[in-house]
Amino acid sequence: MSKIEIKNITFGYDTQGTLLFEQANLNFDTQWKLGLIGRNGRGKTTLLKILQNQLAYSGQIIHQLDFLYFPQPIKNKQQLTYYVLEEISDFEQWEIERELNLLQVDPEILWRDFETLSGGEQTKVLLALLFIDDHHFPLIDEPTNHLDIVGRKQVADYLKKKRQGFIVVSHDRSFVDEVVDHVLSIEKSQLELYQGNFSVYEEQKxxxxxxxxxxxxxxxxxxxxxxxxxxxxxxxxxxxxxxxxxxxxxxxxxxxxxxxxxxxxxxxxxxxxxxxxxxxxxxxxxxxxLLKDIEYIDPLTINYQPGHHKRLLTVENLTLGYQEQDLFNKISFELNQGQRIALAGQNGSGKSSIIKFLLGHFDGESQGVILRPDKLKISYVRQNYEDNHGTLLAFSEEQGLDHQAFLNNLHKLGMEREVFQNRIEQMSMGQRKKVELAKSLAQPAELYIWDEPLNYLDVFNQEQLEKLILSVKPTMLIVEHDQSFLEKVATQVITLTKNN
Missing domain, CATH: 1.10.287 (Helix Hairpins)
Structure with missing residues (x-):
């Protein structure tokens, strides 16, 4: 059992002009399963980088164990998974197979090309590699992104059974609740440590x-x-x-x-x-x-413009696939004005493929039909948005947005005004996700299609979105793995089953 001691840490990015940490102090035990939480841009990933000595800071970090970061960088995804892992770390084959079995993953996955694995499968493989090494202290950054509900439960069970401690960053409230025994919250003015899980933190806060x-x-x-x-x-x-x-x-x-x-x-x-x-x-x-660390959550706005169409989508006997292999069994449903349908199912079951087919971007095979009105105004939150770039002003002009409404929602989502001067490609993943979401909120639309909107967003943003959706009641088609969010906002859930 050992300690990690943070003494008088001070750090800030030159581009932001303000300090993320000022004379911060913290002591924690390496046996703790520590949940690191805080608003986007508050410095969670930055703190992990400081622990790894990747950023210059003033102060002192005293520790006996070195740190190991997840997700590990991949040099070449176009090779067998086993060889991808070998390039990251030394291990015995039986060790990685043991961890994969604990994660309920068939070890045969090691002999598939890494790039062909689903996001959830890649997550589990890299976690298995992380926990083979018991000489380092794991820093786990957003493990729930791209994991379906079953996968999140499997990873949570896996982490709960681990005897060694770790730091985990995740915006999935239920996941953090299950796996941590301490919470470190990055407040506006300080680091605040709580003993217990996320529910205990929420109550004490x-x-x-x-x-x-x-x-x-x-x-x-x-x-x-x-x-x-x-x-x-x-x-x-x-x-x-x-x-x-x-x-x-x-x-x-x-x-x-x-x-x-x-x-x-x-x-x-x-x-x-x-x-x-x-x-x-x-x-x-x-x-x-007083009130220095109170989080003021302003209500978001959405440019929802319902038209005269009462039925926006009709899906009849639809299935999609590749090379004559269907992704899911046939489905049929209708989406009427004011309804919010969630597509649920395991990773790889075809949820995002339905969205791509609806938008005319699916390159596989299809059976069945989707009917929709002509000139239907759709606003789309993409799962991958790395092509967003440039200044916020140039971006909003390119997208035809009301620039002030776009900036207002960004600020309400917790983006500091000094970040407004940064180029989008220089922002954190959480900030870039907010740009994609604020874009959608500012677009005039009859139908909002959101593909995993909660990835990288903090719990305060999730609450904002829940309140906005329940207040405005826009017509939506949603793909999301956060069960508590879907229970609150969805009027209907369509579960896709894989066609075996």
């Missing part, structure tokens, strides 16, 4: 936020009361000071007034007013220290 809100309201009322009292006493003191000089001028007429008493009392009152002002400044200082 909620209690902390509610306490700070209550303290803030209490201090606001107290400051308001002190302001009134100070103003009243200052006004009384000034009026009495004026009275003193007025009465003193009347002495020449023979009148008797104790101007000294009036002056002393006014002075005492003014002193009390100053004391109140000092108390008020203290209260304001305390108030300023």
């Amino acid at each position: 909620k209690i902390k936020d509610e306490f700070e809100f209550a303290q803030n309201e209490k201090l606001k009322k107290e400051v308001s009361r002190l302001k009134r009292t100070a103003a009243e006493k200052a006004e009384w003191s000034r009026s009495k000071e004026q009275d003193k000089y007025g009465k003193a001028s009347e002495k020449g007429s023979g009148a008797i007034y104790d101007t000294g008493f009036i002056g002393a009392r006014a002075a005492r009152t003014m002193k009390r007013a100053k004391t109140i002002e000092h108390r008020m400044e203290t209260q304001l200082s305390e108030k300023a220290s």
Whole structure:
């Protein structure tokens, strides 16, 4: 059992102008299964890079185990999977087969070309390789991307049974809940460590936020009361000071007034007013220290423009395939205005292929039909969006977007305004996903087709999307593996079954 100690770490990217970490400190045990969470752009992947000494930082990291990062870089995908893994690390064949069996993967996968594996299969193979090595501390970055519901459950069970600790970054709430025993949250102003899983973190974070809100309201009322009292006493003191000089001028007429008493009392009152002002400044200082780590989640907007079409899609006896091998058994369904249909099924069952066929991009074989109205306005969130590039202004002009609406949604999704100056290809994967999503939200559309919209998005973004969809009720066709999200937003689930 050993410790990893982070001492006074300070780091920021030159292009952003602000620090991601400032004098950050943390101690954790290498036996912990630590979930690393935080909003996109807050520095999760950056922290993993700092641990691997890939970025220059000030401060100190003390550790006995070296770090190993997932997903491992692949040099050549166009070869057998076994040889791909051999280029990454040394291992015995029985070791990798043991881990694959634990992940419920047929070891025969090792003798297939790596590039032919599904995203979920590639994830499992690389995880198997990661955990053969018990001399390094695993840093697992977004393992649930491209995993279907069954695959996520299998990987969660695999990680739960591991005796060694790790750090895992994932935006799948249910997955993190299952596999971690500690949570490290990158807040706006600090690193905050919680003992327990994601549900424990959410509950403790909620209690902390509610306490700070209550303290803030209490201090606001107290400051308001002190302001009134100070103003009243200052006004009384000034009026009495004026009275003193007025009465003193009347002495020449023979009148008797104790101007000294009036002056002393006014002075005492003014002193009390100053004391109140000092108390008020203290209260304001305390108030300023509150709410620093509250996450304000602004509602998103969507340019949904339902037309006169009541039925947007009719799918009849559809199946798709390659080389006379169908991807799924025939399906039929209708999508009417206001409905949100989710396509579910295992990796490789043809969910994304249906979307490609609908958009005219499928290059395989098809049977059955999809009927839709002419000139149907469709907005599409793609699973792969690496071709988005350039400045945000040039991108929005190229896409024909309302630039202000596009930027507003980006900011509401948590993208800092200083990032607006960066080129899209220089952004983090989470930020690039937000660009793709904000593009879709800004496009005028009757039908929204979203292919795995939650990949790389944080839990706050997921909540924003849930609230937006439930409020506006746009017509949607969705492919997504996050079960809790689908349970909230989908009006119907179509499950594809593989044609064996």
